[in-house]
């Protein structure tokens with residue numbers, strides 16, 4: 270066998286998941302000059318970019334421009350995309366071991382944690398992830414229904430996802446028209462009855478995970494007043510003290526929240542209430558099993574041994590009338606068949622990206638992105654994370670610590686994928702879909718009008734197969 | 737960013753030593769594994785202290801024949817501990833302020849890992865780099881509008 274990583278025998282890498290972590294990893298691998306490397310990237314969806322397409326809010330189009338750099342990576346002749354191919358459905362880890370020297374899992378975090386309180390599963394209580402995936406046109410979630418005839422909605426959590434959800438609920442039709450929100454969601458949200466939206470954080474303004482620009486944006490909605498109860502905007506003495514050492518960005522965020530707390534309703538049609546230091550303790554249903562109320566307990570903060578601020582329930586409680594609840598208290602990953610998984614954290618256990626089994630590192634298997642470290646950070650945070658993993662992959666490859674596939678050529682892999690999923694989608698195919706979406710968008714004066722069904726995508730590509 | 741996001745990528749790297757083992761062995765492990773400190777545990781695996789290079793140096797300055805003595809003699813007993821749900825930014829602040837470089841992490845009474853000031857600073861650096869990267873992408877996109 271020839272030396273691996275040469276023109277005669279390139280190092281063959283499979284990347285599972287076409288989100289930011291997958292693309293940043295591919296970029297680093299393909300830029301390495303010490304070895305010849307070929308990358309095949311798989312995604313269960315026909316469309317690439319992961320949460321940049323299906324997570325990032327439609328009214329944040331600028332952030333999505335990061336895809337231009339992913340496209341440059343995809344243009345490398347040693348890169349191939351196999352969309353509509355799912356690990357666990359169409360291919361297995363054992364299959365991959367037969368065709369690749371290294372396997373990199375970048376499958377992200379796809380589901381929400383439960384609140385773990387009574388009534389969590391009442392009708393009208395949803396994971397925020399599902400709502401996000403729905404308004405972004407994710408094929409698996411497009412047919413979900415949310416009862417937007419309700420006037421009062423609670424969003425549990427103060428991360429950027431919670432803020433996105435609340436903001437989208439408060440946008441006007443005109444504001445949403447400027448986005449690439451799924452067309453059915455545009456209709457549903459335009460006709461929604463929602464009047465009062467509550468964002469509920471269990472800690473104080475200083476600990477909220479959203480950023481200063483996100484807080485500012487809430488105060489600038491066309492037809493929605495953003496309000497904060499004055500007492501909840503105040504910092505407790507411990508948080509106040511911590512502000513002295515805090516980042517400028519955090520100080521600014523607190524300033525913006527405190528400024529909002531001085532505002533009064535100006536008569537806009539909707540109101541967004543940012544609430545702090547409260548935790549839901551129970552959802553109460555009506556006789557049909559629908560959410561009608563949420564019980565809250567007020568919290569106080571205490572510092573842990575290591576200095577972080579945690580909430581502790583007081584004996585003050587409150588009941589909020591709400592007909593719709595979205596929980597956004599942390600994404601978690603899903604286990605992949607045949608890959609180790611840390612149940613309570615929802616990640617693949619790893620050491621610097623090397624997947625760890627019960628007896629140490631698994632040869633040739635790696636991970637990066639949200640499924641590696643958990644759901645934290647912005648898109649760009651996945652770059653240093655991916656670099657760490659890729660550097661370990663390269664160092665292992667140089668030492669010959671790779672899998673020993675019996676079919677280590679690009680042609681054999683192509684034939685194999687075609688056999689398992691005849692309707693796989695190439696990057697060229699995606700670019701065709703992309704152009705159709707953009708041109709449909711142009712007709713309606715919108716950034717794009719998305720395909721939201723896999724069948725429609727395959728049909729537009731002239732692929733007929735029964736999957 | 738939470739402590740668990742750091743620990744998730746450090747699986748399998750926790751090295752501990754028993755309180756009754758000789759200091760000689762502890763030093764050998766510190767050198768071999770290139771680490772600056774390790775949690776000290778009892779028979780049941782419960783955290784009873786931490787042994788750092790500093791502890792060894794301090795003891796060596798007083799006793800040239802410390803190698804055969806048990807770790808328990810020189811370890812630091814009052815250990816600040818962290819939890820997986822602690823915020824990395826606050827932990828960084830606490831470590832800098834109180835001048836310690838290693839933080840054992842305990843979850844529901846079980847020692848599950850240790851993070852160093854190096855881990856914390858790397859995580860912070862990567863978070864800032866990531867934010868700058870994303871902001872830059874956005875600003876460039878706005879410029880092209």
Ligand SMILES: Cc1cc2nc3c(=O)[nH]c(=O)nc-3n(C[C@H](O)[C@H](O)[C@H](O)COP(=O)(O)OP(=O)(O)OC[C@H]3O[C@@H](n4cnc5c(N)ncnc54)[C@H](O)[C@@H]3O)c2cc1C
Pocket residue numbers: 285286287288289290291311312313314317318319320321324325326329332354355356357375376377378401429430433600605637638639640645646647648649651870
């Ligand atoms: C609602 C929301 C809003 C956000 N907004 C912003 C923002 O405004 N700005 C910002 O910088 N960051 C934002 N983020 C964060 C950003 O999206 C993440 O940091 C980033 O997407 C994580 O990248 P990843 O590659 O690890 O995972 P993902 O982006 O989730 O990509 C994982 C990919 O793997 C695929 N996959 C999963 N399982 C399989 C399988 N079995 N087989 C094949 N493929 C599979 C998925 O289809 C997906 O395409 C947001 C996140 C969310 C959830």
